[in-house]
Amino acid sequence: MNPNQPPPPPKWPDRLLNRLIAPHLREEVLGDIHERYALRVQRLGERAARRTYWREVLAYVRPRFIRREQPKHPQPTNTTMLRNYLKIALRNLAKNKAYSAINIGGLAVGMAVAMLIGLWIYDELSFNKYHQNYNRIARVMQSATFEGAFGAGSHMPLPLGNELRTNFADDFTYVVMASWNGEHILAYGDKKFTKQGSYLSPEAPDMFTLKMLRGTRAGLKDPASIMLSESVAQALFGNDNPLGKIVMIDNKLNVMVTGVYEDLPYNTEFRDMTFIAPWALYVSSEAWVKRAQDNMEWNNNSWQILAQIAPNATFDAVNAKIKGLRVKHVPETAPYKAEVFLQPMSRWHLFTGWDKQGNLEGRIQYVWLFGLIGLFVLLLACINFMNLSTARSEKRAKEVGIRKAVGSVRSQLISQFFSESLLVVACALTLSLLLVILALPLFNEVADKQVGILWDSPVFWVSVVGFSLFTGLIAGSYPAFYLSSFQPVKVLKGTFRAGRFASVPRKVLVVVQFTVSVTLIIGTILVFRQIQYAKNRPIGYDRNGLITVAMNTPELHNHYNALREELLRTGAVVDMSTSSTPATDLNSQNIGFDWEGKDPNFNAQFGTIAVTHDFGKTVGWQFKEGRDFSRAFSTDSAALVMNETAAKYMNLKTGSPVGMIVKWNGKPMRVLGVVKDMVMGSPFKPVYQTVFMLNYGWANVINIKLNPKESAPESLAKIETVFQKFNPGSPFDYKFTDQQYALKFAAEERIGKLASVFAILAVFISCLGIFGLASFVAEQRTKEIGVRKVLGATVFSLWGLLSKDFVVLVTIAFSIATPLAWYFLSNWLEKYEYRTDISWWIFAVTGAGAMGITLLTVSYQSIKAATLDPVKSLRSE
Amino acid sequence: MRRSDLGEFEEVVLLAVAVLSPRAYSVVIAEELERETGQTVSTGAVHAALQRLEQKGYLRSELGEATPERGGRRKRLFTVTALGGRVLSEVRSVRNRLWDRIIPQTILKWS
Structure with a gap:
């Protein structure tokens, strides 16, 4: 080392200043402090120089030296080119307004349709996911193969619940007995509402992971309690605290409100369950349920059983254990391969049915169908987009030639055409979002959904943006790669011609x-x-002017004749009757029928409906042969009327069943007549073999035929006054049969x-x-x-x-x-x-x-x- | 011309440039000022003042030669512009006129 050379200054300030000082000043600044340091070393010695050095360095830490030099050319050429592409693209769009409108509009419509369908599918697939135990909740069901046809249902016998709870305690976290969701009257003070709700075992709120707004999930332990949904609580109590208040169900049961839960969202199975009452209350208040429980009626399939399997259990393993329970307790069902099984909650919504071979089917088919349609509509829009952009792009061959001649390289042309198509796609995307927002209310109404755009869902945005990019790139790929390959000489000389097969794709x-x-x-x-x-x-009956009123309070049951006479006296009513189900619903099917000449191996099953003498005249059924029930014959109390299908189903050698004796569970009944088939179930299915019996006690609805000569609102007002007299405890709620149909x-x-x-x-x-x-x-x-x-x-x-x-x-x-x-x-x-x-x-x-x-x-x-x-x-x- | 355009430190730096011209750059100016005033003067402060003066048009600069102690970096040499010269002399004449009007006894009392 040269002895005249002073020792170099410390390194750290160089690094600091190199980072801080603006590049154009670095040379002079660093040079200056190094020279100053060298001078100080000469004059004061190295140590003193080092001591003062940091002050020198810090003197340069000021905005004047840190601020970067303003570039002489503010925009780099790259963005200038991009701006040019954008300008050309916009000019092209503006020049060919019709094409642009078709292109953007078509793509936007396609994307909007795809988005709507996507939202619909998302909603379908996320059905019931509100419940946190979604993956472990199941419905207990039973299946059988009857006359070669597979059938499954969720109507279960009551004792099965206990059996599952006690004998399979390791497999189930919860077993919940459930009534069917039904309409009940809830009354508090003078406020009365008809609301839908269920009777459930006390574990239900835990199983469904209800979000409690007031009270706890343990609210159903006491039989005289009730849990209300938020909206029902609001309706009954307004803003008052409902906890501890006494509510009356169906004008007969006093229960205390022990909890309020958040309304179940629209895309859950139990969205209509607006209140929950304890199962124990149901058993004690309904004699037939109590009887089923006391007598261990394994043959009475009238309830639902819901269950949550234990964390370590699987549905398959549990199914294997429980499948024989039905045959074990009801040995007669063995020939029908009766099996008990669990249907997981994830299947409730989309796999609701089975075909005759026992394969699952249901809404999932529509999910597939609409998914496919959405995909196709989108494909159509993309095809349009590609077709038009390729067709247009040939017109731009000259532009490509010029660009190449003045020095564009191919990659620049490629990026130009891509940015153009992405611009169009971006316009279409914005427009489609707008369309979706506008169309959603209508779509929700038609599709019976409450879906919204998933603004805050990253998946939604990723798929929307991903799809747009994809479309833009695909549609832009032809002009980008094909056009950019032209030789400028040929294009500009005009010798370029699209090939003969260019239009084939x-x-x-x-x-x-x-x-x-x-x-x-x-x-x-x-x-x-x-x-x-x-x-x-x-349909075999007259549904015009026919209304049904639910019989949900004891007052209505005991005054059949008085009520009927009163109604007839108003003149607003042609006839009135009661029955076990409305004419639009067949919900009771039974076995245990026998008649002379029946094949002993034929286990006949009939739909059973209890009616009164006046039922026929009320609904206007039509006799094919025989006669209607009549008060003139007291023996009619042990008689039945059957439909045509039932007569055929009995497969009689004599032809007509009229006059025969049919026994049901040993009770003999004479067949009075055969009516034309009434479509009570699905209008797409054959009519079920059904028998109608007289029974004034087994009544769930009142059927009323309005007088066609009077206007319906007037008639209804008159009927309402009669009902208020007989049934003051409940609101007058009626349904028009034609609407139900x-x-x-x-x-x-x-x-x-x-x-x-x-x-x-x-x-x-x-x-x-x-x-x-x-x-x-x-x-x-x-x-x-x-x-x-x-x-x-x-x-x-x-x-x-x-x-x-x-x-x-x-x-x-x-x-x-x-x-x-x-x-x-x-x-x-x-x-x-x-x-x-x-x-x-x-x-x-x-x-x-x-x-x-x-x-x-x-x-x-x-x-x-x-x-x-x-x-x-x-x-x- | 507004007087406030030239701060005191700036004036001194400008004068120093005139003195050291044509070899005036921040290091020698700082050294010179240290010697003259007896106070520490950092190169950074001088450099900043030089830049301000250049912005105001009193100085112009060019890059000079590199030396080993600068690590082979070039220096920025400053010279006073005509405008700078006029400003300096104007400041001086204002001062001189004021000095001249001080009564001699007053000056004697100070020393």
Whole structure:
């Protein structure tokens, strides 16, 4: 080392200043302090110099030296180019307003449909997940194979609950007995409401993990207690504290409010369970339930059993243990392969039924169906988008040539076209979100849902943004990679021509679009045909002006005749009767029937309904043979009327059952008559064999036939005054039978409506697509048309020339769609036993319709092109 | 011209540049001022003042040669501009006029 060289200064300030000082000042600043240090070392020695050094360094720590130099060219070229791309993209969109509208609008509609369907599917799949024990809750069910047909149900015998609780304590955390959710009157002071609720075992709130707003989940331990949902508590008590208040159920049971729970959300099975009363109260207040419990009635399947399996148990293992319980206690069921099993909560909503072979089915089919439709609609929109952008992009070959000539490299062109298509997708995404927000209320109403946009769900955003990126990249890929590969010389000289087969992919895509659209149209028509077919079915009784009133208080049971006379006296009523179920609902099926000549191995099962003498006249049933119940014959109290199906079901050699004796559980009853089949269950299924017996005690509803000569509101007002007199404790709630009957079509109508909306949208999107393509083709062939016109072509022949291509495509699409639709729809119809057939005219109408729409769409463009003055089209070059 | 444009330290630095010209840069100016005033003057403070003066147009600068003790870094050399010169002389004449008007007895009392 040179002895004249002073020792170098400490290192740390260099590092500090190198980071802090603005780059353009670093050289002079560091040089200065180093030189100063060297001078100090010479003058004062190294130690003193080091001591003062930090002050020197800190003197430079001031904004003046730290602030970075302002660049001379504020925007780097990169963003300038991006700005140019954006500008060109926006100019292109603005220049071709029609294309842009079709492109963005079509894609937005497609995305909106996909989003709605996605939200719907999400809602379906998250059904019941509100309950934290979702994965371990199950419903106990039993299945049997009856006459070769598999059937399963959740009506369970009462003693089974105890059996599961005591003998399988290790497998279950909770076993909850449950009544069916039913309407009951809740009264507090002079406030009375009819509310739906259930009687459940005390563990239920724990099992359902109810969110308690007041009180605790242990509120059902005392039999004289009740837990209310938030909304019921609000209705009964307003803002007062309901805890400890006494509420009366059905005008007979006094119970104390011990808890208030948060309303169960709309997408849970128990959303209508607005109050919970203890199971023990149910047993003690209902004689027939008490009897079933005391006598261990294993044959009375009238209740639900819900259970939560233990943390270490699995559904399969528990199923294996409990499956024999039914046969063990009711040996007669052995020939029907009766089995007890658990249906996990995750299956309740989507797998509600079994086909005759015992395979699960249910709403999951609709989840698949709509998922598929959503996917297809989206696909249609994407196809449009791609078709139009590729078709347009050929017009931009010149631009590509110029850009390349002035120095664009290929990667820049690729990013230009990608950024353009992403811009369009971003516009479409914004528009589709707007559409979804606007359409959600309507959609919720049609689909019977309460879904909202999942603003705060990352999954939602990731999928939306991911999808948009995907669409943008796919749609932009053709222009990006194909156009950017052009040789500028060829393009600019004008020798560039799109290959002969350049339009083939586009044609294929149009065929795909129309195949999907035509299939959807055929499907929609058939769904509506099926609904209409079932609606037109003769139902065997007169539902006009028929209302039902629930008999839920003891007062109504004991005054049948007085009530009837009073009602008749008002003149508003033609007749009144009571029955065990309303005419729109058959909920009781029993075995234990016997008659002369019955095959001893045939275990007959009938629907059983208790009626009164006046039932027939009230509902207007029609006799095929025999006679109605009559007060003139006292022996009619041991008699029954059966429907046609039941008469056939008995398979009698003599033909008619009228006059025969049929025994039910040993009790003999004479068959008085046979009525025409009444559609009480699903209108899509065959009528169930049913017998009607006289029983004034087994009554759950009052049927009233209104006088058709008077207006319904007036009649109802008169009836209400009578009911207030006889049943002051409860509100007068009635249901119109025709409305109840219409509800049976709700599921199918919902699907029909949704499917038709989606089909219309699909057709709309497809039409947008060919509209755009047709105008593009017309524009491309302007010169050709001009020359043809000069040479003498007529408008009609030009119209034919331009429309021909599309007609061919639609014909191909139609011939693919027909067998496809036929295959899927005949599968769908299979599940309805009462079904319409797929007639040829549906296909014919759809085909003609699709062709008509296509021609209309194309004609607009082709006629416009054909009527253009050839002077104009040929002059410009 | 507003007088407040030139702070006291700035004035001294400007003068020092004039004195040391054409070899004036922050280190020698700081050393010079230390010698003249007997107080520690950091290079950073001088450098900042130089930049301010340059912004005001009283100085101009260019990069000079590198030396070994600077670690091979170049120095920034400052020279007084015509404007700077005028400002300096104006400040001086104001001072001189005021000095001249002080009665001699007063000065005697101080010393």
